[in-house]
Amino acid sequence: MADDDFNMSMRKFLKRVGVTSQQQIEEAVRAARDAGTLPAGALKAEVVLKVEGIDLTHRIEGEISQPDD
Template sequence: MSDDFNMSMRKFLKQVGVTSQQAIEEAMRENGDTGGKTFEAKVVLTIDGLDLEHVVTGKIQGQSEA
């Protein structure tokens, strides 16, 4: 794969990671004390023109308010 492809993919994935973490943290703050709770998470990646749908699932542990 080309350097341009690798750089554009890394840039996109970094943006996904950073903005997703920010959104999750904001949602946790808005919902108050989430300690002891586990949240099911799912990310669906689609790319138009490539007929791609990639699903990632996992769990996120809540946290108690400080």
């Protein structure tokens, strides 16, 4: 696989991950807010990326600030 093809494929995958993850978080925050179960303060988040075939597991932890209302 040429480097350009590899990079394009990886960027396409990561864009999909970013877009769909943001949509899922926004939906879950709205649902929790509507249900009155949204906790106060920043939301702790964790993403685990696994790539089969190369034995890669990568964990990212962080916080997501609450939207202002």
